[in-house]
Amino acid sequence: MTLNPFRIFDPEPQVRQIAFELYSMVRDLPLISPHGHVEPRLLAENKPFPNPTELILIPDHYIYRLLYSQGIPLATLGIPTLDGSRVEQDPRKIWQIFADNFYLFAGTPTGIWLTQELEEVFGISEKLTTANGQKIYEQLEAKLREPAFLPRKLFERFKLAVLTTTDAPADPLVFHRQIRASGWPGRVIPCFRPDALFEINAPAWKSELTALEKASGMAIGNFRQFISSLENRRAYFKQCGAVSTDQGIESPYTHYLSASEIETIFQHALRGSVSVQETCAFQAHMLMEMARMSIADGLVMQIHAGVMRNHNRLVFEKFGINKGCDIPVTTEFTRNLAELLNIFGNDPRLTLVVFTADESPYARELAPLAGHYPALKLGAAWWFHDSLQGMLRFREQVSETASIYNTVGFTDDTRAFPSIPARHDLSRRVDATFLARQVTRHIIDMDDAQRMIKALAYELPWQVYKLG
Amino acid sequence: MTLNPFRIFDPEPQVRQIAFELYSMVRDLPLISPHGHVEPRLLAENKPFPNPTELILIPDHYIYRLLYSQGIPLATLGIPTLDGSRVEQDPRKIWQIFADNFYLFAGTPTGIWLTQELEEVFGISEKLTTANGQKIYEQLEAKLREPAFLPRKLFERFKLAVLTTTDAPADPLVFHRQIRASGWPGRVIPCFRPDALFEINAPAWKSELTALEKASGMAIGNFRQFISSLENRRAYFKQCGAVSTDQGIESPYTHYLSASEIETIFQHALRGSVSVQETCAFQAHMLMEMARMSIADGLVMQIHAGVMRNHNRLVFEKFGINKGCDIPVTTEFTRNLAELLNIFGNDPRLTLVVFTADESPYARELAPLAGHYPALKLGAAWWFHDSLQGMLRFREQVSETASIYNTVGFTDDTRAFPSIPARHDLSRRVDATFLARQVTRHIIDMDDAQRMIKALAYELPWQVYKLG
């Protein structure tokens, strides 16, 4: 074991010592993962992972994004194409490219996570290099054949209290049900994410709608029936353990349309002749509907705002979505959320957790809003920002105005299952540093800090997501 | 006395030691409060404060905003309603809610100020908790009955050199005159804030105009007369000690209209049929007029930009303005101030002090503008940003390009009278830290730092606001 026990903490000895004390209080607490993208099939089937490359590299666009930026084609990295055209198949060759370029990740969160993951999960404490690439591949491969590295064993070893997946409304949640039925006590819960159903001008919308009709067993000929079907599926998700919904949106614009306006747009969508403006208006209306439904059924409402998806058309057309080419844009909350917060934000039955990929509204908009509206909580530093500096900026820009008690703890949001403990550990170390800086400045005392570190690491997500 | 003398400073021992030395040079300098919202009546009447709750909680939306965000109704906290409907009347019960929830303020500026205020002003060094809430209430209540806790005695003990209030143009400034006439030497001066007179599409505008007519003794039937009345009242304010004007604006857009354009809009306003666009154009024109008048009469011009007022309509309609639901918005200065700065910004007779609730223009727009135009000075970190991190961000993002000598020192902007010394103390400690970080990096030497800390703590506001 060569990971330094004081890593991440500020080097100043007083801060470091207090950070270590605070961190030690929460290091071994169970992990709550209230939002992420691990496939539930993994834990339902509980089969061995095929090989290190398919476990660690292929699902993780944080990794191949950076390799691609340095001129390495995605096909060379084995990323599957949409049309099935040939990509590199040899996992050892792909792994070697990664080993050759591992130095690129120095100082990135991916570098931090991988280093810890290799050592703590797999017992490999050498830094990955060109020279040792194949040797480490073999060590990993050997581990993956051991029973201790089956998905459920890792889940238990990671002390995952809750692992939340992300699922389409029409998803039958077969794997979630299979997990429950198996008697294995691991809590793997779905999250209701209807994005594709709200993209009414997308070519795929009609088939999404058909899937919803089928799943809900309800014909959908008008907007009212559309809402009823969604309510039906929300109830089903809740029954399968869901505690939340989620929406990925470019702009968090919220606005109620009149009954006739929304019906007109919905009919246009059914006829396949809906404009971009109508699509925006529809989505603004749907944020209102989702808030209303959350008050009714108690599911926590999440918004992930401010990312332009599939910026690189060439990559999108060849490899599909979620390939590291989603890029944030300027995002406005004060005006966009006004209507939703005015109508629902004073209602303590609503919990709205907002995530942003644009940091500039942290101090300007999000902290003042969350420091006032009872319904609003701030999601953790998200995506490009769940890094050491990104998480510190979040805490330092948000906490003075919103108080840490209006935030929700850490969200790993990952597809990379074995990286989960390292991500939470980094977050806990950052929070400990953030608090130790305040203790050593005599802004808070150790009693405050102990209460706060426990809230950040465990209690806030547990409470806010109503997991009890 | 348990407040740590080294609190707020960086924990690194060299930085801490030098920060302490610099801070010690200015700790006991008189306080200049060039902008705020303390009621002059307090110091005119000089009556005992009624009780701890009415002194500390009821006027301070920083406090009840955060309690509200955690689901505590404002009525429960005794915040008066506009229609007089019943709210909690028992100050002890309200205080107890505050005590129960004081942990929420850990790490917030309100937490820092209150801790220092309780100890240094009232001699209470225990942390407020559920258990000691009533005891501390009683200790405070006892203090408030002592003559040493009368407003004027506190003013003297706080070493307030100048306390500036915020007043409507039609205000007769009775309390300011009463203070002057009393022979008490405390300097309590008004500031001319005409916002309501520039909201020409607001229902209340007509009555504001009537009040202005009455106060100035001038009939106002056209724009020229409107301007003359304002000039008349500015002269009156100046005679009562004013050194500045102030304007709260959502966007700092500046633009001169032609004489006929502005007259047309003014006539529409008089007829009660003015559009939103006309209102914006009117306000842009009035910023130009205010600059012109400042060159004529020497009053320092202040702008507080970038806040959307009364975001929460429900709270606004029930409890009125200034209830913690004003939320900042993105604010642009480079283009918006261009016309004003082009016409007046090269004129050293003008002093324009700009405050922003949006930090992103600090380094991008405000520092480059203030580092060039002779008329422009940067107001202190404002509102949500007069916190430890907020003030450090201001100094670090602004000073390299603008130089500290184009900034104006600290502005407390508070309604909470007994918190004033703690606010200035935090600011002085932050500035000392900011400078000590440079001394220990050998960027400046102690001679520079000593000159700078005195400038920041006292000399710059004294000079910029022409208080000599």
Place this chain on the structure above:
Amino acid sequence: MTLNPFRIFDPEPQVRQIAFELYSMVRDLPLISPHGHVEPRLLAENKPFPNPTELILIPDHYIYRLLYSQGIPLATLGIPTLDGSRVEQDPRKIWQIFADNFYLFAGTPTGIWLTQELEEVFGISEKLTTANGQKIYEQLEAKLREPAFLPRKLFERFKLAVLTTTDAPADPLVFHRQIRASGWPGRVIPCFRPDALFEINAPAWKSELTALEKASGMAIGNFRQFISSLENRRAYFKQCGAVSTDQGIESPYTHYLSASEIETIFQHALRGSVSVQETCAFQAHMLMEMARMSIADGLVMQIHAGVMRNHNRLVFEKFGINKGCDIPVTTEFTRNLAELLNIFGNDPRLTLVVFTADESPYARELAPLAGHYPALKLGAAWWFHDSLQGMLRFREQVSETASIYNTVGFTDDTRAFPSIPARHDLSRRVDATFLARQVTRHIIDMDDAQRMIKALAYELPWQVYKLG
């Protein structure tokens, strides 16, 4: 010698020590200046500098901008007027004003650079004050008469590996050719900057076009001929040593027009009747053309985005461009660069280096884009941001998502020739601090850090700008 060897580094002893070790590895490496504004005539003629004021103050708007902001007229500082009207001629009087006001620069990058320049280049270690102003002037004057202070001697002493100038396409590059022909081995290379040719609605455009016709020896009656002339001049620049082009733009909007659309706009421009909208469309199209040409001829493409030029009309009309009154504006990259990156950004033959004067897109847009597109690299912290805090913000906001290996090292961008070593030294010290903070947090080890500091100080600019 009184400059502290540990200056700039964090005061925390472990960080300081490691920063010093890393800095020591690169302190003496040659300087690469891939973008700047030193006049090539200086090095072609190699004459003594006239006097300290003309060497240090007159070319440096960083200096007189700040003096102007404190009410000192530019004419008093000897800044030449466009109409030749009289300004202060006595260099000693001007120098004395600077000495009287040198305290204003405490804590600014100009203060840091000048202090180091005076000591390391000129051997003056006293701080400039009112009292010693004339004495220091005389010491400097004496130095400037020594042969060791001729431009080429300084160039060699500064260890400048490459000095890049900025030149109009029609420039005959006489001085660059003269330098090459002289046998002196100093590498002074031009950079192709066509801004004035793309300002098709500016009064000066026609004469710029005529100059281009003359320089290329080609008549320009249509857009195709315009492009051919540019290609012709790019080839000439390349032949004279150029490795890059550059464009200063307010918005980085990129968009291809159809052949007939662009021809129509070009014909309007030739007739002198082109609208603002057409000018914007033309410039968006020209960014596409410049990228296409870079792929063809291999010149690195640079964009300096987000500055509104000549904000102060009065100063512009009296003194001309580049007088310290260019002010940044909000700048958007995700949407604006989308078309260019979609068409050319996956092509490894293109290198596009983007600089911004707006920091808010660092983490939000630029790091994610550069961490994905092979063609895109991030230019160094620019202009108002090449300061201690500005460079730290750049590194901390960009590196976690983009990796330092998608950035390009330091760019001094200066007109102030003798300040070049101090600027690079500050940058190397900041990078050493940035890395030492990671080493002491055990995020990277010393092997990583040593590789990274060399990359930042020398290897990345050398590789990205294809200087080998």
